[in-house]
Amino acid sequence: xxxxxxxxxxxxxxxxxxxxxxxxxxxxxxxxxxxxxxxxxxxxxxxxxxxxxxxxxxxxxxxxxxxxxxxxxxxxxxxxxxxxxxxxxxxxxxxxxxxxxxxxxxxxxxxxxxxxxxxxxxxxxxxxxxxxxxxxxxxxxxxxxxxxxxxxxxxxxxxxxxxxxxxxxxxxxxxxxxxxxxxxxxxxxxxxxxxxxxxxxxxxxxxxxxxxxxxxxxxxxxxxxxxxxxxxxxxxxxxxxxxxxxxxxxxxxxxxxxxxxxxxxxxxxxxxxxxxxxxxxxxxxxxxxxxxxxxxxxxxxxxxxxxxxxxxxxxxxxxxxxxxxxxxxxxxxxxxxxxxxxxxxxxxxxxxxxxxxxxxxxxxxxxxxxxxxxxxxxxxxxxxxxxxxxxxxxxxxxxxxxxxxxxxxxxxxxxxxxxxxxxxxxxxxxxxxxxxxxxxxxxxxxxxxxxxxxxxxxxxxxxxxxxxxxxxxxxxxxxxxxxxxxxxxxxxxxxxxxxxxxxxxxxxxxxxxxxxxxxxxxxxxxxxxxxxxxxxxxxxxxxxxxxxxxxxxxxxxxxxxxxxxxxxxxxxxxxxxxxxxxxxxxxx
Amino acid sequence: xxxxxxxxxxxxxxxxxxxxxxxxxxxxxxxxxxxxxxxxxxxxxxxxxxxxxxxxxxxxxxxxxxxxxxxxxxxxxxxxxxxxxxxxxxxxxxxxxxxxxxxxxxxxxxxxxxxxxxxxxxxxxxxxxxxxxxxxxxxxxxxxxxxxxxxxxxxxxxx
Numbered sequence: 001x002x003x004x005x006x007x008x009x010x011x012x013x014x015x016x017x018x019x020x021x022x023x024x025x026x027x028x029x030x031x032x033x034x035x036x037x038x039x040x041x042x043x044x045x046x047x048x049x050x051x052x053x054x055x056x057x058x059x060x061x062x063x064x065x066x067x068x069x070x071x072x073x074x075x076x077x078x079x080x081x082x083x084x085x086x087x088x089x090x091x092x093x094x095x096x097x098x099x100x101x102x103x104x105x106x107x108x109x110x111x112x113x114x115x116x117x118x119x120x121x122x123x124x125x126x127x128x129x130x131x132x133x134x135x136x137x138x139x140x141x142x143x144x145x146x147x148x149x150x151x152x153x154x155x156x157x158x159x160x161x162x163x164x165x166x167x168x169x170x171x172x173x174x175x176x177x178x179x180x181x182x183x184x185x186x187x188x189x190x191x192x193x194x195x196x197x198x199x200x201x202x203x204x205x206x207x208x209x210x211x212x213x214x215x216x217x218x219x220x221x222x223x224x225x226x227x228x229x230x231x232x233x234x235x236x237x238x239x240x241x242x243x244x245x246x247x248x249x250x251x252x253x254x255x256x257x258x259x260x261x262x263x264x265x266x267x268x269x270x271x272x273x274x275x276x277x278x279x280x281x282x283x284x285x286x287x288x289x290x291x292x293x294x295x296x297x298x299x300x301x302x303x304x305x306x307x308x309x310x311x312x313x314x315x316x317x318x319x320x321x322x323x324x325x326x327x328x329x330x331x332x333x334x335x336x337x338x339x340x341x342x343x344x345x346x347x348x349x350x351x352x353x354x355x356x357x358x359x360x361x362x363x364x365x366x367x368x369x370x371x372x373x374x375x376x377x378x379x380x381x382x383x384x385x386x387x388x389x390x391x392x393x394x395x396x397x398x399x400x401x402x403x404x405x406x407x408x409x410x411x412x413x414x415x416x417x418x419x420x421x422x423x424x425x426x427x428x429x430x431x432x433x434x435x436x437x438x439x440x441x442x443x444x445x446x447x448x449x450x451x452x453x454x455x456x457x458x459x460x461x462x463x464x465x466x467x468x469x470x471x472x473x474x475x476x477x478x479x480x481x482x483x484x485x486x487x488x489x490x491x492x493x494x495x496x497x498x499x500x501x502x503x504x505x506x507x508x509x510x511x512x513x514x515x516x517x518x519x520x521x522x523x524x525x526x527x528x529x530x531x532x533x534x535x536x537x538x539x540x541x542x543x544x545x546x547x548x549x550x551x552x553x554x555x556x557x558x559x560x561x562x563x564x565x566x567x568x569x570x571x572x573x574x575x576x577x578x579x580x581x582x583x584x585x586x587x588x
Numbered sequence: 589x590x591x592x593x594x595x596x597x598x599x600x601x602x603x604x605x606x607x608x609x610x611x612x613x614x615x616x617x618x619x620x621x622x623x624x625x626x627x628x629x630x631x632x633x634x635x636x637x638x639x640x641x642x643x644x645x646x647x648x649x650x651x652x653x654x655x656x657x658x659x660x661x662x663x664x665x666x667x668x669x670x671x672x673x674x675x676x677x678x679x680x681x682x683x684x685x686x687x688x689x690x691x692x693x694x695x696x697x698x699x700x701x702x703x704x705x706x707x708x709x710x711x712x713x714x715x716x717x718x719x720x721x722x723x724x725x726x727x728x729x730x731x732x733x734x735x736x737x738x739x740x741x742x743x744x745x746x747x
Contacts, residue, residue: 022679029687030675032622032662036688039621123605205626205634205688205722256624256688257722289627510686510723 016523024514034254037209037226038286045211046075048275048285049125050268051115051132052295053107056141056365057154060103060114060134068117068131073124076278077132078116078271080104088274091240093331094264094481097168098159099368100329101267101274107136108156108328109367111294116271118279122286141365142166145303145325148362156328156363168330168361172339174421175347179354183317187309191392197381199301199325199366201293202373204509206256208296209286212272216280221248225269226255228262228507229547232484234539236265241273252537258509260371263333263549264297297333299373301325301366302381308389310397311353315390315408318347318355318420322381324370326361332370333549334377335479335486341377342470344421348386349430349468350408355420376471376550383467391464401464402438406431409466425468434466472555473546481546488552489543490560492568498527502564503535505545506557516554517561524565593654595620596664604651610644611635613651614661622662622691626720633719636692637661643699645718662691665698673736674698683732685723692719697733706737 028034065077080102083089090098103114115132119125140154147153148166157163184190211224221243227233230250238245255262268285275283287296304322308315324340326332334341340359347355372378390408394401409430410417417425438444446462453460473479479486491503502521506513518532525532536542545557570584577584592601595618602617614623614637626634628647635647638660665672674694677683684690693716700707700715707715712733713726721729 023682023684025687026679026684029684029690030671030678030694031666032620032691034622034687036621036624038615038625123607203722205632205686205720206624207626255686256626257686259722289629289631510688512685 023512042282045282047122047125049117051129053112056110057139058136062135064133068128071128073120074128076118095330095332097330101270113267118275145323166363168326168363171360174344175356177356180356183354184309190309191396192307195304197300197302199298202259202261204257207287207292210269210272211284212276213282214276223250228258228549231544250539255509260373295367297369297371308393316353320357322359324361327366327368329368331368335481343378343382344423346382347419351410352420372550387465471551473552474556486546488545488557490564491543492564499531501533503542504557506553507548520561594658608651610646610649610651633692636695643696673739677732677736681728681731683728689721
């Protein structure tokens with residue numbers, strides 16, 4: 001039998017966990033036997049639908065639900081007034097702001113949640129929406145982040161005591177302003193660019209939704225909801241609803257993609273929970289595609305002003321002044337101690353003399369969000385900025401963009417390296433990495449092809465980018481969301497038959513954790529991955545942890561799985577040695 | 589309205605509202621939840637089923653329009669415990685991640701192979717142009733269809 005000790009070390013030819021595997025989870029998906037949220041039907045279940053604001057900014061003068069309530073099949077119409085009596089009219093965001101669950105005083109973005117209908121089927125629930133009479137007084141709206149701080153801009157968050165403008169937070173700074181000014185004063189070349197990174201949407205193919213099932217007799221709240229961080233969600237629901245965490249169970253089922261969009265808690269979820277309490281039945285609410293795009297977590301939306309300089313042919317300084325558009329409520333998802341996520345890797349892979357970075361966040365009449373869409377937190381924005389600036393500087397200096405990078409990289413002997421924004425990079429060999437990438441891409445051939453084409457009057461561009469990404473959000477000293485830190489657990493049980501179950505807090509949305517984490521256990525224990533079942537997506541049956549986003553599952557949860565496997569293996573060896581009356585180190 | 593639709597070889601009858609969508613009929617009445625509802629607007633292709641052998645988007649087809657027609661869903665692909673080559677191909681080439689688009693992709697490409705057993709990569713890309721994979725596995729999906737084309741007469745395997 002293969003054991004850890006007699007397995008050769010992992011290489012490209014021998015990946016971990018007994019070699020290449022086809023995915024375990026495929027078996028159900030290729031048969032149409034996945035278990036997504038909408039596939040779940042509970043006895044007595046009723047359906048919810050949300051009335052949304054047609055205005056970006058308007059005062060709500062009145063809401064009359066009588067016509068909707070008169071529609072046969074409608075069980076309840078919930079408004080902000082009803083939620084106030086339950087203490088659920090506002091909810092906390094993961095960025096220490098508050099967000100209206102249902103709008104009471106004003107609507108602050110187009111598509112904002114205004115009322116929640118509960119009916120016997122989803123068609124009737126939607127029929128009832130236009131029967132709710134809402135009287136609005138439209139207000140001027142601001143949707144351009146650069147105009148949000150104008151003196152005459154309409155005040156969006158008049159619900160917040162002391163808020164007199166649309167600033168969502170104090171200006172965040174990193175680096176050394178004076179040192180950066182000095183670098184620019186001494187520079188040979190300076191380039192300046194305004195870079196707008198527009199808002200985009202992760203748009204998972206399965207939209208967001210929830211089934212909430214509150215049992216008034218036991219006080220137990222069962223939640224079915226495809227989200228990327230079930231344990232963290234449970235903690236927030238416990239705080240919002242005033243229930244103990246162990247009285248709440250979240251089961252995710254299979255999730256049809258997330259990409260950051262299924263990290264936040266949305267008003268529809270709280271409505272479904274409140275609806276189940278009000279209706280005394282399980283409530284299913286699933287948004288449609290338009291609702292997903294207009295109201296749930298977006299990504300990017302940074303307006304950035306940047307300057308970069310060089311001296312003696314090398315990059316020396318960077319200054320950035322950025323505006324983050326957070327929409328009407330600040331629910332940006334970012335766990336670092338620097339409030340603009342990993343934006344402090346904006347000095348890239350370069351050994352700079354100095355840098356200074358400022359980011360301020362503003363409220364606008366747009367949907368809230370700011371999630372890590374297919375990257376770590378604000379990494380994409382930072383990388384786009386610095387690499388765009390390096391290329392602009394190279395163009396201005398008249399040097400090859402790779403040559404400028406090569407001259408300016410942090411050298412291998414400088415690691416561990418503290419960047420000018422105060423972030424430590426542990427290791428790297430950037431110049432060599434760049435050379436390998438150039439070989440793979442055939443950079444010299446591309447340059448020749450470009451020259452030939454230009455000779456013929458054809459245009460050809462070659463894009464170059466080099467980045468250092470921070471992934472695996474983990475250590476408490478750098479990362480935190482709502483005081484929960486960024487830990488993840490793993491629980492491994494080996495049964496007498498030699499089969500094992502590993503429970504993890506990471507939450508797949510299609511990444512294939514059932515295969516990957518089985519391979520890690522297989523590698524550490526020496527049992528085949530087929531014999532390892534990965535359990536996840538159920539807060540009652542998995543250890544606490546912060547979930548999956550920002551490329552953190554394998555670095556954080558994977559490490560926990562490896563550590564717990566080693567502990568089990570060492571314990572097993574000790575017990576076996578006692579039984580066999582030999583020394584543990586003599587056992588393979 | 590009473591409607592009778594042949595779904596995967598079985599006659600399914602039910603009294604429905606004229607506005608009921610085929611996707612809801614398929615999911616609710618015979619309880620076949622492999623057909624997914626993704627966009628409600630014919631954009632994403634998660635709901636594709638075959639109507640008389642041709643791919644249609646069941647989120648914008650009314651159930652009553654299918655009276656007397658034959659509908660095939662993803663659940664019909666496996667026969668007597670043996671996978672269809674297109675299912676096998678998706679598994680072999682890692683052509684799925686979250687699995688939400690997969691049933692629609694499978695039915696769309698099953699129809700393609702029925703009509704054109706040896707498609708080019710370009711023909712495959714045209715055939716799946718009405719289906720979105722947000723996990724972005726198009727390259728592997730094309731490879732999966734090619735795998736199935738090469739193994740049409742091949743053995744069906746257990747997964």
